[in-house]
Amino acid sequence: xxxxxxALKLIISGDRELVAICLTSLRFSxxxxxxxxxxxxxxxxxxxxxxxxxKKFTLVVVNSLMALPTVVVGLLVYSLxxxxxxxxxxxxxxxxxxxxxxxxxxxxxxxxxxxYGSVSxxxxxxxxxxxxxxxxxxPYYLMMLKEMKNPILSxxxxxxxxxxxxxxxxxxxxxxxxxxxxxITTTISLQTSKGEFELGLALGLVLMIIAFVLNFLIHKVVHxx
Amino acid sequence: MLYRKSNAVKVLQIxxxxxxxxxxxxxxxxxxxxxxxxxEGKQEKSLQHIRMATTSSTENSGLLAxxxxxxxxxxxxxxxxxxxxxxxAITHGENGDVDLILVHARSRxxxxxxxxxxxxxxxxxxxxxVILGPVSDPAGIRGMTNxxxxxxxxxxxxxxxxxxxxxxxxxxxxxxxxxxTGIFPSGTWYKETGQAMGSVLTMTNEVQGYTLTDRGTYLxxxxxxxxxxxxxxxxxxxxxxxxxxxxxxxxxxVNYAGAMEFIVxxxxxxxxxxxxRYIKNGEQLFYPDVHSPxxx
Numbered sequence: 001x002x003x004x005x006x007a008l009k010l011i012i013s014g015d016r017e018l019v020a021i022c023l024t025s026l027r028f029s030x031x032x033x034x035x036x037x038x039x040x041x042x043x044x045x046x047x048x049x050x051x052x053x054x055k056k057f058t059l060v061v062v063n064s065l066m067a068l069p070t071v072v073v074g075l076l077v078y079s080l081x082x083x084x085x086x087x088x089x090x091x092x093x094x095x096x097x098x099x100x101x102x103x104x105x106x107x108x109x110x111x112x113x114x115x116y117g118s119v120s121x122x123x124x125x126x127x128x129x130x131x132x133x134x135x136x137x138x139p140y141y142l143m144m145l146k147e148m149k150n151p152i153l154s155x156x157x158x159x160x161x162x163x164x165x166x167x168x169x170x171x172x173x174x175x176x177x178x179x180x181x182x183x184i185t186t187t188i189s190l191q192t193s194k195g196e197f198e199l200g201l202a203l204g205l206v207l208m209i210i211a212f213v214l215n216f217l218i219h220k221v222v223h224x225x
Numbered sequence: 226m227l228y229r230k231s232n233a234v235k236v237l238q239i240x241x242x243x244x245x246x247x248x249x250x251x252x253x254x255x256x257x258x259x260x261x262x263x264x265e266g267k268q269e270k271s272l273q274h275i276r277m278a279t280t281s282s283t284e285n286s287g288l289l290a291x292x293x294x295x296x297x298x299x300x301x302x303x304x305x306x307x308x309x310x311x312x313x314a315i316t317h318g319e320n321g322d323v324d325l326i327l328v329h330a331r332s333r334x335x336x337x338x339x340x341x342x343x344x345x346x347x348x349x350x351x352x353x354x355v356i357l358g359p360v361s362d363p364a365g366i367r368g369m370t371n372x373x374x375x376x377x378x379x380x381x382x383x384x385x386x387x388x389x390x391x392x393x394x395x396x397x398x399x400x401x402x403x404x405x406t407g408i409f410p411s412g413t414w415y416k417e418t419g420q421a422m423g424s425v426l427t428m429t430n431e432v433q434g435y436t437l438t439d440r441g442t443y444l445x446x447x448x449x450x451x452x453x454x455x456x457x458x459x460x461x462x463x464x465x466x467x468x469x470x471x472x473x474x475x476x477x478x479v480n481y482a483g484a485m486e487f488i489v490x491x492x493x494x495x496x497x498x499x500x501x502r503y504i505k506n507g508e509q510l511f512y513p514d515v516h517s518p519x520x521x
Binding site: 194 | 276281285305306307308320321322420421422423424426427445446449450476478
């Protein structure tokens with residue numbers, strides 16, 4: 001109970017390092033989710049609306065990738081960006097870019113699969129109606145996007161939950177470097193190993209607050225109409 | 226051209242109609258952060274960085290938090306610390322993923338230099354390993370002067386022993402001690418945790434077992450532990466730390482100049498006195514090796 005009290009004190013006092021760590025985590029997660037959404041949402045639509053050979057197989061692959069453990073993604077990207085790997089020349093290991101690559105790979109299947117699922121549940125008359133009304137090309141897809149806003153937001157939110165809470169990718173690819181690649185989750189694991197539970201718990205609380213605020217916002221959006 | 230224009234207007238219209246205020250805010254926020262990150266990535270380059278892989282003991286004990294700010298102030302070089310076990314730190318060095326390493330496993334450091342991966346190895350500091358155990362000491366090893374004999378006793382009585390099991394410097398030392406006993410530790414009493422020293426100490430405390438630890442990490446965590454130093458002072462428990470630059474001939478991209486600046490700083494009177502003055506919980510954690518033998 002005492003530890004919890006200390007944790008709350010840390011949050012309320014706005015400890016400089018605590019704030020920096022939280023902002024780093026948010027920055028990484030939001031950037032990853034931005035790129036993953038940019039690729040994943042159109043992919044989800046295309047998977048449903050276009051027909052091509054090997055579609056079923058692609059779906060199975062995307063769905064299985066949802067179960068990819070974070071450490072495996074970390075290991076995979078590690079072997080790519082380490083100096084001995086094919087992208088070694090770029091010197092990306094232990095930089096934010098490496099973390100973001102890993103996190104995008106981590107959530108891309110989740111967003112794609114969830115968007116695919118919601119497009120599948122959509123009223124089949126919607127595309128036809130839109131086409132009858134003369135929509136085509138980009139505006140057509142944008143209209144679809146508008147209609148599908150809520151399920152897409154849920155997909156993005158689920159993805160965000162996955163990246164902000166993951167530790168494997170950030171630890172392995174970021175190296176937990178102070179003031180640089182140290183995120184909420186890597187700090188929690190470091191503090192736990194040091195036997196200092198206050199900052200770890202404080203960050204755990206912050207993580208929950210972020211999740212709560214985001215869910216609240218999304219909830220507002222979804223029930224806006 | 227005309228068609229395209231009307232198309233673009235349509236797109237914008239739909240965009241703004243479909244996005245209500247909170248959603249718009251979230252989007253702007255996200256884009257801002259993404260751009261911000263790119264901008265910062267560029268900024269970071271202006272301040273020189275070096276990457277150092279080191280053992281968890283130097284980071285967990287808080288020593289680096291004392292050394293690095295002084296170095297950064299003086300040389301304008303930021304040291305990015307990747308705290309892992311000695312084994313992994315050496316691997317990072319071999320792969321050229323870091324510019325220098327600060328580790329504690331003399332035999333492996335020498336191999337690292339001999340194989341041409343590292344140059345300019347310097348002794349930095351030392352402390353010692355100790356064997357910790359519960360106050361009640363069910364294995365009866367308190368006061369023994371031979372660490373290997375003490376481990377043997379623990380093995381014979383099959384008391385819980387927690388091993389790092391992670392190829393770290395401490396783990397290397399532990400294996401060395403076991404090999405002296407002629408016992409290959411196995412069984413449910415021997416627990417390979419695969420965790421950092423701090424975690425292992427916490428775990429050992431929970432199960433009230435025995436473990437081998439560097440004194441620095443133990444002292445840093447002392448007041449959170451209900452464990453005692455039972456065996457210390459054996460010659461074989463000496464724990465020297467060495468710092469090695471990654472060989473630029475093996476990996477041309479490493480920041481050799483920056484790494485050498487740090488090595489010079491750490492072995493300078495100023496760096497050495499910071500190490501010597503570092504006190505935690507009222508005790509000195511590391512002893513500087515001021516007269517470092519110059520090798521290589």
